[in-house]
Amino acid sequence: MPPSAPPPAHDTLAPASGETDVAAPRIERSGGDDATVVAHGSWTALAFSSRHHWGAVSQGLARTSPDAELAWDLRPIEQLDHIGAQVLWNHWRGAWPARIELDSQHKAVLEHVARFTCSAPVETQPTLADRIKSFTNNGPRAMYVARDFLAMIGQLVLDIGTLIRAPHRGPWRDLSGQLYQFGTTALPITALVGLLIGVVLAYLTSNQLRNYGAETFMVNILGLSLIRELGPVLAAVLVAGRSGSAITAQIGVMRVTEELDAMRVMGIPPGFRLVMPRVLALAIAMPLISMWTSMAALFGGMIAADLAIDLSPAYFLQALPRAVPLSNLWLALGKSAVFGILIALVACYFGMKVKPNTESLGRGTTASVVTSITVVILVDALFAVLFKGVGFR
Structure with missing residues (x-):
């Protein structure tokens, strides 16, 4: 724009105090083979606050290639x-x-900017040394988790010993409330799911047994699968998603609202009043819920067998004791009690580890449910291996 023509009013911001005294930053380039870029004016935040000045500098830099072989002369710069x-x-x-x-003063400013300006990292594949370092960093964390979980189990054993020595000091009201919450209120949903699982399993099995004329073996398949495996595991998964998340959320909210700290200040042990009642409640309720779920599944399978292959309920009830030895029932009860203890311990552990913020509460609840279901499946597989010769004729 010629010097005689003033810039348009919309190309500049309202001049701040002292802006009229600031020299406009600009870039010039000398021609020839030995091209040199010369910078003039004040290269400051105050000078760049004008849209006109910033636009001129941006256009000048856009016309200048960032070639490393290009010479730059910054001596005419007044302020930087x-x-x-x-x-x-x-x-x-x-x-x-x-x-x-x-x-020299401009060089010091540029060196300071160069020192604290990070370039974009280049993603590279981790080497063997990086993998070993990552393993050593994550290894102690797993050790800390195992240490804290074992410490919780040890504290639970001590609390149970205290309860046996002094029953009058036990949190019986908390225990009865947890029994009602974890056991009685879970009966409708577990019965419904068990009934549907029994119906589905009976219909799928009847299609195969009819081809070989082995309809009578329906009782053996339903009895062993539901009482020994599906009933306890299905009940444990439902309780882990329903009651395990509730335990973690309850204790986590107490952590967020600093109720756990208040209990410690008042001399109330959290393990005795929070962990032990929930563990005992689930250890008592889980075998009962497991048998309730198995009975509902057997009832659904019995009705479906009567409709699909004309296997009468009277024959079903008469053949069930002979097809399923009593040892399977005791195995299912013991396995369910272990499931209940592990679900309660995992839920209490993640609840105690919640940090005093809502984001940590959500992550802890999710991790509690996933870990509980994983532990239930692993322990069920362990029981299947250890007692593979028990309960079969």
Whole structure:
């Protein structure tokens, strides 16, 4: 724009105090083979606050290639702050030009910007040393989790010993409330799910048994699968998703609201009043819920067998004791009690580890449910291996 023509009013911001005294930053380039880029004016935040000045500098930098072989002369710059130095450093793409001339004070500002400006990291495949380092860093964390979980189990044993020595000090009201919450209120949903599982299993099995004329073996298949495996595991999964998440959320909210700290200040042991009643309640309720779920599944299978292959309920009830030895029932009860103890311990552990914020509460509840279901399946597989010769004729 010619000097005689003033810039349009919309190209500049309202001048701040002292802006009229600031020299406009600009870039010039000398021609010839030995091209040199010369910077003039004040390269400061105050100068760049004008849209006109910033637009002129942006256009000048856009016409200038960030070639490292290009010479730069920054000596005509009157003022250079960290904003102006950052503009130059970004244009140079984080590397010093091969030839540059500048004053000592400007060099100090550019060196400071270059030192604290991080270049984009290059993603590389981890080496064997990196994998070993990652394993050593994550290993102690797993050790800490195992240590804290074992400490909780040890504290539970001590609390049970205290309860046996002094029953009058036991939290019986909390225990009865947890029994009602974890046991009685879970009966409708477990019965419904068990009934549907029995119906589905009976219909799928009847299609195969009819082909071989082995309809009478329906009682053996339903009895062993539901009483020994599916009933306890299905009940444990439902309780882990329903009651395990509730335990973690309850204790986690107490952590967020600092109720656990208040209990410690008042001399109330959290393990005795929070962990032990929930563990005992689930240890008592889980075998009963497991048998309730198995009975509902057997009832659904019996009705479906009568409709699908004309296997009468009277024959079903008469053949069930002979097809399923009593040892399977005791195995299912013992396995269910172990499931209940583990679900309660995992839920209490994650509840105690919740940090005083809502985000940690959500992560802890999710991790509690996933871990509980995983532990239930692993322990069920362990029981299947250890008692593979028990309960069969």
